[in-house]
Amino acid sequence: MxxxxxxxxxxxxxxxxxxxxxxxxxxxxxxxxxxxxxxxxxxxxxxxxxxxxxxxxxxxxxxxxxxxxxxxxxxxxxxxxxxxxxxxxxxxxxxRRTWQARREENGFQIQLxxxxxxxxxxxxxxxxxxxxxxxxxxxxxxxxxxxxxxxxxxxxxxxxxxxxxxxxxxxxxxxxxxxxxxxxxxxxxxxxxxxxxxxxxxxxxxxxxxxxxxxxxxxxxxxxxxxxxxxxxxxxxxxxMGRTLETADLKSLLYRNYENPRWDQVAARCLNCGNCTLVCPTCFCHTLEDTTDLTGTQAERWRRWDVCHTVDFTYLHGGGIRNTIRSRYRQWLTHKLATWIDQFGVLGCVGCGRCITWCPVAIDITEEIQAIRESELTTPPAAKE
Ligand code: SF4
Ligand code: SF4
Structure with missing residues (x-):
């Protein structure tokens, strides 16, 4: 041919x-x-x-x-x-190094x-x-x-x-x-x-x-x-395919359920290890690290993958803003399946299953969503607040 x-x-x-x-x-x-x-x-x-x-x-x-x-x-x-x-x-x-600077006689020189x-x-x-x-x-x-x-x-x-x-x-x-x-x-x-x-x-x-x-x-x-x-x-x-995740109404489901007691149950299991985030092919959060050499002549800034499951990641001036495992797990899941849509117009999950396989305590994103859905059948969100 x-x-x-x-x-x-x-x-x-x-x-x-x-x-x-x-x-x-x-x-x-x-x-x-x-x-x-x-x-x-x-x-x-x-x-x-x-x-x-x-x-x-x-x-x-x-x-x-x-x-x-x-x-x-x-x-x-x-x-x-x-x-x-x-x-x-x-x-x-x-x-990845984002830039480095070298001290010179009259200041310093930045190199990209x-x-x-x-x-x-x-x-x-x-x-x-x-x-x-x-x-x-x-x-x-x-x-x-x-x-x-x-x-x-x-x-x-x-x-x-x-x-x-x-x-x-x-x-x-x-x-x-x-x-x-x-x-x-x-x-x-x-x-x-x-x-x-x-x-x-x-x-x-x-x-x-x-x-x-x-x-x-x-x-x-x-x-x-x-x-x-x-x-x-x-x-x-x-x-x-053994699992399903019902995507209809997902964004509003999560927005309605910030205070769902299911977040406490998953937080009791979650180790905050960050595996789910690191293996996820869509997660993109990172931190920046600055280093200098001992003589003070060379400085570098590095970008490194980070995870939203740590308190340090949530640090703003004065301290962390998500101080519980519950709030950090909720942030991760709600970002993937709700706020990501507001930011980028798509879901932040493609269903690869890695976060389930590589979670050491087998927390399952599909199971968590289903549990929240089912909780609405028995207790409407308004009644929980
Ligand atoms: S199933 Fe979704 S959230 Fe989990 S790792 Fe894959 S893309 Fe990320
Ligand atoms: S991999 Fe599992 S235990 Fe680790 S942070 Fe994610 S949900 Fe929690």
Whole structure:
């Protein structure tokens, strides 16, 4: 099939081994290729040197507070849900120097860091994480202020997405409208199919860069039954989704329930560890740290991820403003599912399930919302005040 005949959205079929050529082509174009790999019993996103680095034949078992790798019978490359990491760490790094200053004879000189030109190619991005990148775009690119560092990395990133056929145990992307099928925001989307001994990839380009990549590797036009197999895979994944979060009326539900006693119950369990925030692919809160060297000639300011679960994070002049676990957990959840809409026009949750899996006491955002909903059936909010 020729390059010109690959239109955006056309589905073509490739042999799985073609993935190696795709990786090599991206690398030859100057991309740093990042994808899923196994490390210390977990699934991480890290530089890939070859196809052998992908977690072939491995899946995951997730539930509240639990993540385990699981050996699969099928030798597939993309048989996992999502690990604790997201692509956020590459576009919005956990730690970054924002400026440094050096004392000179007549004052001091401020130096801004160069906007680094790292070109990332992300391999194996799930639909929920694509949606999360779109949410962070709203925060860093589409508001009154833009982050030049995020912009530099984001604009260059090549995204090879995978349609999810193996939902993680804690996800609820279907009810958030963010998965399991990717619909936009990718350069190339793959669906991996294994039918008996027949193993193939159904691919579709979502951008000119994706079209060019497909054109460089052997492919065939997808047959109707192959396209149907791809559609069936994500439909089956959607049916297997174990959790739901009812989004209708979510904002006003939370605004009506600032004083719901459920906040006390969840606060009694919450450890304020901040895991839920750090693993969340949309959370963007950070702090700034200033340091000087011992001679007083060099000063630096660093931006570092922070979490709204600590009292320090709430510090304003004179002290912290959210001094209870109840108020801090309520802040986190209400921001994700209510005030985020006022700020950015979208929900701050894409249903990836990470905050449930990686919470050491298995607090479940879907369960908390459902409990608040049900409490209104028995005790209307006005009666609680
Ligand atoms: S709040 Fe939880 S489920 Fe929602 S996007 Fe963040 S980590 Fe994922
Ligand atoms: S909800 Fe869970 S993960 Fe989040 S701060 Fe509390 S204990 Fe930690």
């Amino acid at each position: 020729s390059a010109a005949s690959v239109n955006l959205g056309d589905e073509v079929v490739m042999e799985p081994e073609v993935l190696q050529q795709l990786l090599e082509s991206l690398r030859s174009q100057g991309y740093q290729v990042i994808g899923p790999t196994l490390r210390q019993g977990s699934l991480v996103y890290a530089p890939l040197s070859s196809l052998a680095d992908l977690p072939r034949g491995w899946g995951d078992a997730q539930e509240g507070g639990v993540f385990r790798l699981r050996k699969l019978k099928a030798p597939i490359f993309f048989g996992y849900g999502v690990g604790q990491q997201s692509w956020k760490q590459f576009l919005y790094p956990p730690r 860091p160069d906007e680094d030109a790292v070109k990332f190619a992300f391999i194996g991005v799930h639909a929920c994480d694509l949606a999360a990148i779109a949410v962070q775009d709203k925060v860093f690119l589409e508001g009154p202020f833009t982050d030049p560092h995020y912009r530099a990395r984001r604009e260059q990133a090549f995204i090879l997405a995978v349609n999810c056929g193996h939902p993680c145990g804690t996800g609820f992307c279907v009810s958030m409208g963010s998965g399991p099928q990717v619909t936009q925001g990718f350069d190339l989307a793959l669906t991996e199919i294994l039918q008996g001994t027949r193993h193939f990839l159904v691919a579709a380009a979502g951008s000119a860069r994706g079209q060019q990549l497909i054109a460089q590797v052997p492919h065939q036009k997808a047959l109707p039954e192959q396209r149907q197999a791809a559609a069936n895979l994500t439909a089956q994944a959607a049916r297997q």
